[in-house]
Amino acid sequence: MPDTTASTAQLVEDARYRLLVEAVTDYAIYMLDPDGRVSSWSSGAQRLKGYAADEILGEHFSRFYTPADREAGLPELALGEAARVGRYESEGWRLHRDGSSFWAHVVIDAIRSADGELLGFAKITRDRTEQHETEQALRRSEQQFRLLVNGVTDYALYMLDAEGHVTSWNSGAERIKGYHPEEIIGRHFDGFYCDEDRQGGVPQASLDTALAEGRYEEERLQMRKDGSRFWANIVIDPVFDDTGKLLGFAKITRDITDKRRAQEELERARDELIQSQKMESLGQLTGGVAHDFNNLLTVILGGLQLLERQLPRDNEKVQGIWRNALEATRRGAQLTQRMLAFARKQRLFPQPIQLPALLQDMSELLVSSLGPTIALETRFPLQLDCVMSDQNQLELAIINLATNARDAMPGGGSITFSARNAQVGPRQSGKLTAGDYVCLAVTDSGQGMDEETLRRAAEPFFTTKATGKGTGLGLSIVHGLAQQQGGALLLRSTPGMGTTAEIWLPAVKPKAESPVPEVATPIEMSADPDEPLGLRVLVVDDDALVLMGTSALLADLGCQVSRAESARTALGLLEQSPFDLLITDFAMPDMDGMQLIQQVRLLQPALTCVLTTGYAGRPDILADSVPRLPKPFDREQLYSLLRRVRGTG
Template identity: 35%
Template sequence: MIFAVSLADFITRYPSMHLNYDLIFRSCSEGIFVLDETGRITACNAAASAITGYDDTDLECKPFFTIGDGQDDPIKYRYELDQALKKKSLVVEGWKLKKDQTRYWAETSYSPLFDDFQKHVGFCVLMRDITEKKQHQFQLLQSEERYRLMVEAIRDYSIFMLDPEGHVITWNDGGTFVHGYAESEILNKHFSVFYSASDVIDDKPRKALQTASESGSYREEGWRVKKDGSLFWANVVLTALYNDRNKLIGYSKVTRDLTDRLKSEDVLRQSEARYRSLVEQVGDYGIFMLDIRGRIISWNEGARRIKGYSADDVIGKYFSIFYPEEDILNGKPAWELKVARATGKYEEEGWRLRKDGSRFWANIVITAVYDTEGRLSGFSKVTRDLTERKMNEQALQESSDRYKQLVDELSVTNSELSSVNRELEQFTAIVSHDLKEPVRTVRSFLHLMDRHVDQQNYDNLRLSIGKGILAAQRMHDLIDNLLHYSQISKVGLQRQKLRVEEVIGEAIQNLDDAVAQSGAKIQVESLVPFIYGDRVQLVQLFQNLVANALKFTNGSTPEVTVKSWMENGSVRFVVSDNGIGISPENLEKIFEIFRRLHFANQYPGHGVGLAVCKKVVERHRGRIWAESAQGKGASFHILLPKI
């Protein structure tokens, strides 16, 4: 499957395609994991389950590192997440274990996720099983590595390749030892530089190539010239190389120095300078030198203490012996030398291996070393063991996370308690005022009725009974409204996908009598198609808002407009009217329970409708507010999440 961008990039670049997120998530052939900001798995697709062998229920809320190589490595995992967040993406490869403990080679791509306010909210992780591809690469790598090591490790023979015209195209350490040229000095030069002036004049190099091409090989012993101009007696074998179409593609040339001469003073001086550049007795840092091909040529006391190897154990070996298997298969050691050679230095933190196989978290710095003539002569490598410090940092981070979680939980609890306390204070105020008022009225009329009975004043008795009944009914209505308001927070939300047109239509239909009686004009326009929420509570929300608009008129025919649109990933509703309006100082007060701005004989009601609207909106994780001016109508704005 061609996947040009990560899932996180896709959603960021094409927000209009957000509705297709679920389809992409389910049908993608690559394993997709969604992590929260702490690195715990919050979702995964079917491909992820197929690759790892775990069901989504097995993976839910687990740290992503638990489906790694079985070593539960939070330090490396945290480092990878930090690097992904810092660089905006990170691709790593390595062994992982399926649920049945089968090993597979995985390519894992991390991409950080951000919300609309650019706050980091998690990661999107793509995973592919590339075991078969990696095995093929590893086999090829092993074959090439065996040949390279075999040729490059030979110091007594100069072994190199020539193109068909006789130019040097490969070079080994033996070539440097025998001829005195570094690889960078000799590549692409004609091999005639090894011949004396008289041999060049006699056209001996050309004749040697011609003989080898005609007979297959050319052998001889004779004088050759080193870089410094000195002569040595050489045994030479020049062999013609042909491809599978029998076309000449070049020559191999093997030269052996038979004069048994010592190394030149220049090579000895470079070796001594490299040793002097090291502080061999430093115990807290592993400091050693590599040649240009990455083989260890010196070793200090700090390296022995950190890695556990003696100098005899490691001198002459390729420095990859300190790297985990995954890093070796990924070609990491050679890549680090390449970076150091190109930029002058390579630095990183990661796992390394001691002689006994145990791991330690290391800070490493590889620096390219050049001689006085600007030629690369090798690399210095400094290693520090940061395992203890990292473990302390990890423990501190975990402690900090637990503390933060506790603070968040306490903050939520405190907020909930504060909300409950405010409601209790409101309830107390209501009981002490709104509910006491009809009780006092009923009591007063009962006293009057008692007096009327004594006086046998039956006309006034009937009047007092009627007023007492009205006061009792008002108290009954107040208690019903208060109970209804208190129950909103207790009933669980039945979230479902709703057609907005049907929700608004049901709310208006419930008000048919009030609409007909008032002669109101209700206009519904520009509605979004769908929203997720509780049908009963959302119908009640819009029914209360429309009823409120019908009630607070200024004597003219009520005109109510309901519309909605998408706004930054949320849905915005507006219910507006042409009524009496609301003064600016009362825009917040109107949502308080039993808050009335007018006398009941002017605009009947109990002051509960808008308080219910506010609670319904807040339960749907939304926001409600009013915009108005006295005498100029009002508009109520609701902002709800789309899903």
């Protein structure tokens, strides 16, 4: 009697597995004998490959392979590996009955008797043509990223009864989920779901959907036996008997964790690329706008100074209006310099700088600037490399970061300055090239920033402060300074937990004595701005307003002025008349100022040439031998330049 019961149970179990196999229509599941001939054929196999059972039973499975694969002996190699190691898995082109091809994912498992005799093979084939084409397109379009979606090699294949209790369990399910059959059979399948999904009724909803629509498929986090989570592709099909009675559900689970991670990495990389392109575009736009503003401010500043000479000295009201306009113009010039700092177009004088000494020298300024409600702390290691940076710009960056930190703590708080040596390798470079750096961090105890604010924090003119309380250029300047010198600005912040701003700059080993860098001497005001100079000056600028304004200033200073709206016109005038001085703009459409000066030096080597530009200097383009007059310049700066040309300054 026990033997009969065991036999019956085995028959029932075999029947359940047969039903399971027949219910799966997206996979060809069939058996091969030891020689590779088809010995069973499922409905999924018929649908996928096109053969009816009576057409294929007894035929060798190699007919599913392409001629090239058959010639290469791939069918025999597949069976040989499955027999040798117990399993064979691969993807490749296979043939339908009509001769058309499809991309197949193939799994072959060896079936052996209790004494080890090879009885045959179980074979599962899935049509992955559409997925394969998608993967190929992704590889072509995203060359820097390879989405390895073929790492999913096993399937959890099992049955549920009508209420959702597990009734069968295969080896793939054991491998993926971690349960042995005796541990899971009879338990409800909602144990595979996270607590929040169970509380939300997701397991029952998935069965209801499968029953109502004939199929349920989704991607969701699932639980293993050890409590770890993994991303799963889940397919549930209802299983009915011949009378239409619901017997249960066939469930297939596939581990797609690697695929999801690859997608997330791709999305992160796309976000970083978009942000980088956006910042680069903003930098180009800001630099161009600043250049144009500097041209306008040159005209306004010169005009105001010429106007001042015509104003009544005894009218305090008129003089006050004039001084207010002049101060506004100078503030506009400062704003354009900040814009150029973000656009990375200001001239820099890098030198080795010791951060502890720099912060020590700045301590008094920081204390007075930040106020009594802000506590300052410095944390520097005993051994710290120097940074290669422009000292003035670095001081400005530190002040900007400290001011931002103070504004994030309206009720007071603490700001910590710290630094460390860091090495960036080729694989971890990101925004930085590989090499040695010093990371200067400014950390506050303020309110922090949310994700959206943090993402936009370094954009020019973006600010969370009230109107009139800030320009939104502070972090932009730091960003531009760091990038121009081969470094980066990195921000970390959490709402309610403060913000850390890190300036990464190239490191240089400290030296006992560092040479004092050559710094451009600012143009000083002349003691006697009314002495006529009598120089013959040629002014070249494609901006008519700048050309007229500069010429008026020169004429007011007693010069004989000729004007040219282009470099080619200037060359023509130089051939006709002698000049003592050439003042030319840099950015012109037909020939830029530097090219003009090079031509002029061939024609008149002794002629003094001066270059003006709305940018604050372009060391990569402008030769150091050419004097520069940055826009906007005023009457005193121009007068001082003329005195030097005449030899009296």
